Amino acid sequence: MLIRVPAPHEPLSSEITSRSDYLNRRQAMAGLGLVAASPWALAQGPAAPGGGKLPKLAATRSTLAGAVVLDKPTAYGDATSYNNFYEFSTDKSEPAAMAHTLKTRPWTVMVEGECAKPGRYDIDALLKLAPMEERIYRLRCVEGWSMVIPWVGYSLAELIKRAEPTSKAKYVQFTTLADKSQMPGLRSGVLDWPYDEGLRIDEAMHPLTLLAFGMYGEVLPNQNGAPLRLVVPWKYGFKSAKSLVKIRFVEKQPLSSWEQAAPQEYGFYSNVNPNVPHPRWSQASERRIGEDGLFSKKRPTLMFNGYEPQVGQLYAGMDLKKYY
Ligand code: MTE
Numbered sequence: 001m002l003i004r005v006p007a008p009h010e011p012l013s014s015e016i017t018s019r020s021d022y023l024n025r026r027q028a029m030a031g032l033g034l035v036a037a038s039p040w041a042l043a044q045g046p047a048a049p050g051g052g053k054l055p056k057l058a059a060t061r062s063t064l065a066g067a068v069v070l071d072k073p074t075a076y077g078d079a080t081s082y083n084n085f086y087e088f089s090t091d092k093s094e095p096a097a098m099a100h101t102l103k104t105r106p107w108t109v110m111v112e113g114e115c116a117k118p119g120r121y122d123i124d125a126l127l128k129l130a131p132m133e134e135r136i137y138r139l140r141c142v143e144g145w146s147m148v149i150p151w152v153g154y155s156l157a158e159l160i161k162r163a164e165p166t167s168k169a170k171y172v173q174f175t176t177l178a179d180k181s182q183m184p185g186l187r188s189g190v191l192d193w194p195y196d197e198g199l200r201i202d203e204a205m206h207p208l209t210l211l212a213f214g215m216y217g218e219v220l221p222n223q224n225g226a227p228l229r230l231v232v233p234w235k236y237g238f239k240s241a242k243s244l245v246k247i248r249f250v251e252k253q254p255l256s257s258w259e260q261a262a263p264q265e266y267g268f269y270s271n272v273n274p275n276v277p278h279p280r281w282s283q284a285s286e287r288r289i290g291e292d293g294l295f296s297k298k299r300p301t302l303m304f305n306g307y308e309p310q311v312g313q314l315y316a317g318m319d320l321k322k323y324y
Contacts, residue, residue: 050216057214059132074147087183099222113249116164130158137233152214169249197241198254234307267324272305
């Protein structure tokens with residue numbers, strides 16, 4: 001299991017060498033014969049610099065168990081140019097060029113439903129609500145590919161606690177922006193917009209469930225779900241809804257957009273599970289984006305995407321083939 005608590009001396013994405021410095025240093029070291037020994041030892045920090053175009057987002061490295069994986073982070077260019085954001089396009093290469101039409105200021109998030117303290121939160125208030133942490137999570141898409149992303153944000157539980165959910169709040173429903181004037185993909189009928197997702201309240205309260213505002217030490221690029229998104233690292237990527245506008249506490253299990261579109265393919269839980277195949281894709285292995293070289297192999301998919309020690313007990317006694 002490649003999970004660790006980071007040592008305090010390790011750099012954050014925001015502190016690490018720029019891409020060109022990294023490449024120059026690597027070339028210099030190669031000249032001295034120093035590179036071959038351990039590519040990951042060299043790549044660990046500097047392989048994932050931010051793009052340098054977006055405002056920085058200060059954070060401290062998370063010390064939460066499981067919040068920082070050892071896997072080599074995906075290159076920034078890959079993580080920001082290979083996107084699923086159907087409100088813009090179903091073609092993964094297009095959101096990067098199209099999502100500039102998304103207006104991320106002003107932005108408000110409604111917190112409502114079964115809670116004692118509902119609220120209307122401005123994005124700037126949310127940015128200050130709790131200390132920002134950098135968390136390096138695996139992201140596993142149901143389509144069979146994966147990435148490793150250094151996110152910046154804080155546990156969703158920080159916001160939920162302030163809302164004081166009532167005893168009737170068994171689930172949390174997440175709704176994302178659906179504005180045709182900003183999002184051309186909404187004209188397609190691929191989903192019943194807006195993009196809705198849901199979690200059980202204990203899943204939403206789990207400390208690994210992240211409200212992310214940034215990645216690679218910078219604010220989120222629009223195509224990655226600016227100005228804030230959910231990141232649930234042990235579930236397939238579609239549960240990590242982008243560009244959130246509403247968080248609602250509900251008593252009954254909410255219907256997510258993907259479940260509504262194809263219930264036989266996408267269940268409510270959608271925990272990463274190599275033993276439960278999707279009707280169209282085996283989930284036993286995955287292709288790590290950026291490892292597409294001639295000799296790269298698919299890697300085995302880990303139960304709960306490798307977060308079983310942290311989240312396995314949430315599903316104790318459940319038939320995971322039935323509750324897929
Ligand atoms: N959120 C919204 N609003 N719309 C989407 O199309 N796609 C989901 C998820 N969140 C999606 C979304 C899917 S299928 C995946 S795999 C991840 O976002 C991709 O996130 P990324 O583009 O940052 O890698």
